[in-house]
Amino acid sequence: MGRDRDVDAITMEDVAREAGVSRALVSIVFRDAPGASDVTRDHIRRVAARLGYRPDRRARQLGRKRTQLIGVTFGALQPFHGELLDAMYQAVEGTGYELHVSAVSQRHGERAAIDSLMDHRCESLVLLGPRLPTAELDALGANVPTVVVARQLRSSAVSQVRTDDTLGARMATEHLLELGHTAIALSDGGALPGAAQRRRGYRESMEAAGLGARLHLVPGGQREVDGERTALSQAKGARRPSAVIAFNDLCAIGIMHALRLQGTAVPDDVSLVGYDDIGAASLRAVDLTTVRQDTELLAQRAVQRAIPAPDRGAAAGVDIVAPRLVLRSTTAPPR
Amino acid sequence: MGRDRDVDAITMEDVAREAGVSRALVSIVFRDAPGASDVTRDHIRRVAARLGYRPDRRARQLGRKRTQLIGVTFGALQPFHGELLDAMYQAVEGTGYELHVSAVSQRHGERAAIDSLMDHRCESLVLLGPRLPTAELDALGANVPTVVVARQLRSSAVSQVRTDDTLGARMATEHLLELGHTAIALSDGGALPGAAQRRRGYRESMEAAGLGARLHLVPGGQREVDGERTALSQAKGARRPSAVIAFNDLCAIGIMHALRLQGTAVPDDVSLVGYDDIGAASLRAVDLTTVRQDTELLAQRAVQRAIPAPDRGAAAGVDIVAPRLVLRSTTAPPR
């Protein structure tokens, strides 16, 4: 009852006393620094474990003058970010760094998320699909090594790690062209990260096929509901495209369901290609043809860039990862 | 080039010097403590802003002997958690506390997530739908005020904030009963948080309707793919239920698409009820009848319990929030 909560605070001092050694020795042991015999290490570790001691990260950080923290922002409602985050945890393992995560959501904007990371003195930042203006990201990059993932921008201040979205969009478009489609629409992401590149790839492929006049952009977005909008905006008549490339999988799924609901068969009436290859894309009932982003590799590269290499300066760089077309059952020749 | 990164470190000292005041004064200003005139405050804030000073959270925490941090774990791939998290950010606003978030994913388990929160000396923990065994949560609750959200357990060591899932399941079941259904199946969540209560509510309502012999549990889960499994396990014959209650919306969506894919109409052939009312449930193409969990209220209660009130001890308590049945278009009378 009279238990002192909060004051769990088992300190290094306590461990040292209990183990009958100096505090410095305990420190050495917990830092894996040289200067202690194996028996001593073992003994101290044992005592610490018994006491339930856990080093205080903040104190350690203060003393060490570095945090070994990589700050990460991600969209709380974006499954693709969830998957990237998962991969990030994996990528950071064994590096000595820890992820400090801050969610971006309706009530917690990107700036708030980033501020929090800065207040905690993260050594570098990894921003998943940030929506902030380039100027702001530039300013940020001038203060702290920043890696922007899944978005392209013109900046020499921040590093970038992204899929070659132009290529990805080309792969999607060319796949449809090869199937024989000519009326191919793009559900456009507007100003969303990656959208400009995907537009470009789409346009390039269409033009290369002599279909420059058939470019067909329709407003889309990154959520299912945006896909619905896309689908509903399409007339059922002769002008309806025979194939649609969605901004991402979520959008594609929205399109698909809306189409099917209005009696349009996928892929019989309309072929559909997504982007990302999130988990939901491979569901049997979805089985979406899509452009896969390699989350493992993206995460790995992001972590590499986030951790300042001892030799090379903190120069900002760009990593481009190859996309891969995953063929499933939402694409077929036009009828 | 020779730019000293990392050593941004504008300290209180710097601000004090630049503003021509003592460091203590700067501290007072940034703590909003009494002892400084309004002009001085203004002046110091201005100088600090110009210098781009941001107080160091860790140092502040160390000195203050408290972190004012609420640790939160959430499932990186669970949209419902994403929505709860969003609500948490809102709920914590103005309390002086900050959220310290740790994702739970395949490669980053619950234990790792919690350990990290403890290492950072979060004052209390809010666990969204934790899967850890009760004993472990109990042990945790003995060390740090812990709030378990969206899961019921027998424990006097941790607080609980959850929707009345038994009631929620009853509402779903009774809605179907009223429509005239008798062959109602439950896509069961097994050991998932909340699953036992939902089973119970379902059973109670069925038994109250004299359908105790018609109980029909089929293995489900929390992801779309689990819903698919549920759908595929159901024979198309006469024994097929006329209505299904899913463990959650994601599962319901999986069921719905799988059913439609195999030519079963929803709600004409089979009625469907979800749980949570995540964003996707209200899409036109989904338009899922579901049991809504009040994320705002859950988050608010969780934060209240997480912040130790000055008067009441850190006694563990339970908050139960009412569910609400949201009628949409996936339920209809049996034919």
Place this chain on the structure above:
DNA sequence: CTGAAAGCGCTAACAT
């Protein structure tokens, strides 16, 4: 309002 001083739980040189 200032300035000095102790302390938070660690790290990391430097002694022994």
Place this chain on the structure above:
DNA sequence: ATGTTAGCGCTTTCAG
């Protein structure tokens, strides 16, 4: 191999 001693950037108390 082990102990001593300054810090790290801040809070907080206390005497001016």
